[in-house]
Amino acid sequence: MPKLSTRLDGFTESIIRKMTRIANQYGAINLAQGFPDFDPPKELIEELQKVALEGPHQYEITWGSKLFRETLAQKQQKFMNIKINPDENIVVTCGSTEAMMTAMMSVCEVGEKVAIFSPFYENYAADTILCGAEPIYVPLNPPEFTFDKAQLEEAFKQGAKALILCNPSNPIGKVFTEEELTFIAQLVTKYDAFVITDEVYEHIVYEPNKHIYFASLPGMFERTISCSSLSKTYSITGWRLGYVIAAKNIIDNCKKVHDFLTVGAAAPLQKAVLPGLSFGDEYYIELNKLYTQKRELFLNGLDAIGLKYHKPEGAYYVMVDISEFGIKNDNEFAEKLAKTVGVAGVPGSSFFKENINNYIRFHFAKKKETLEQALERLQNIRKHF
Known part of the structure; x- marks a missing residue:
């Protein structure tokens, strides 16, 4: 058989999508792949319904x-x-x-x-x-x-x-x-x-x-x-x-x-x-308020648990420092976290070219109750590590 392209030799499965699969496998709250668990604005849903009929x-x-x-x-x-x-x-x-x-x-x-x-x-x-x-x-x-x-x-x-x-x-x-x-x-x-x-x-x-x-x-x-x-x-x-x-x-x-x-x-x-x-300025102001509240809720929860993190200035991700757990393999840590604690994040090493593996990335683009449930589960993290 002819040789396949070597351009892909260094590629692996997307770690982010892999963690979604693992979250689904263990029934963990998915704070790995950055998508919301709430609906788009109602104006878009209503327009989509019209388009379905009219093209x-x-x-x-x-x-x-x-x-x-x-x-x-x-x-x-x-x-x-x-x-x-x-x-x-x-x-x-x-x-x-x-x-x-x-x-x-x-x-x-x-x-x-x-x-x-x-x-x-x-x-x-x-x-x-x-x-x-x-x-x-x-x-x-x-x-x-x-x-x-x-x-x-x-x-x-x-x-x-x-x-x-x-x-x-x-x-x-x-x-x-x-x-x-x-x-x-x-x-x-x-x-x-x-x-x-x-x-x-x-x-x-x-x-x-x-x-x-x-x-x-x-x-x-x-x-x-x-x-x-x-x-x-x-x-x-x-x-x-x-x-x-x-x-x-x-x-x-x-x-x-x-x-x-x-x-x-x-x-x-x-x-x-x-x-x-076509939304006016108010939509973007409210969007920022929404995510500011989610950031405050999640970071306050991490503070209460005693987990260290890098405070995000934008977007909806937070890199949590897991150095205290003496981790040598953050990929194993992330999978065990999903399995035993019930919260899925992304091993930080997947984002670094340097040999840095003391971070887990969580995202907070979730409903208030989802974030509160995730934080409640994370309170048990030290029982498993």
């Missing part, structure tokens, strides 16, 4: 329905403070997962290098390798998870064509400061590079932190491929609606990649989500 049910324009792109452009122009042409600057994708791959394949040649901050969401390294590029890892140093400027510049000196910037960050909830972003902008200008952003948590940022869109910085729109999705903002992770926003010459490439990857995102769902894209 569309066939292909839309490959890079997104015209009305979806126009409505999205209006929303993002307001928040990003940049001018967005719905025909020239947007590609609608099957979730931000495809958006990131589309962006990567649109700007990177085989053999080029891509800088990735570590810890990182597991798809970034996989995307880089699948594109035939080589990842260069730049550590975000705990406990504050700041980067060393010299180390970051060294990545560009080594020839990084692009930097992947997740802001707010998964898994650590870091919100990059204006000073950090300005320094990155200086580097990509100096070394003639791109920044590929993952900004799916753009509307989940905790005071006094402020999310700044990298594309909005002076001179950066032409160098930025902004990737995001509607999954987290509207609690519709299963709808798989994402997008890429970039300059026309980049989007022209993205359209080609997207066309041959997936043809197009689901036409009925592009129409059903339109009421959400």
Whole structure:
């Protein structure tokens, strides 16, 4: 038989999805895979019911329905403070997962290098390798998870064509400061590079932190491929609606990649989500209040149990430090936690290129009663470890 592709030799099953499977196996509360256990806004559900009867049910324009792109452009122009042409600057994708791959394949040649901050969401390294590029890892140093400027510049000196910037960050909830972003902008200008952003948590940022869109910085729109999705903002992770926003010459490439990857995102769902894209400021204010309350509830619970953690500035994840348990294998710890305590998290080592295995990532995008039940179970953690 012919030899299979060696490009996948280093790949394993997604640890995040694996932990969901393990949670289901043991009946654990799933604080591993980051999806809510509550419904989307009622306006979206009501519109989805109408669309089910009225359509569309066939292909839309490959890079997104015209009305979806126009409505999205209006929303993002307001928040990003940049001018967005719905025909020239947007590609609608099957979730931000495809958006990131589309962006990567649109700007990177085989053999080029891509800088990735570590810890990182597991798809970034996989995307880089699948594109035939080589990842260069730049550590975000705990406990504050700041980067060393010299180390970051060294990545560009080594020839990084692009930097992947997740802001707010998964898994650590870091919100990059204006000073950090300005320094990155200086580097990509100096070394003639791109920044590929993952900004799916753009509307989940905790005071006094402020999310700044990298594309909005002076001179950066032409160098930025902004990737995001509607999954987290509207609690519709299963709808798989994402997008890429970039300059026309980049989007022209993205359209080609997207066309041959997936043809197009689901036409009925592009129409059903339109009421959400038209929400006023109050929706995003209330969304932030909701997640601020969930963060406070969960972190207060961790404090009461006596577990140490890194306080998230954005997104809805918290990295809990499990050093006190003397753990040598955090994957075994996570599985035992699901089995004996009844709470599933993600072993932190799956996010780090460095040999760091003293964290478990939990998420708190759950109903109040779900979080309270999880915290009640976690009170027993020291009986099992």
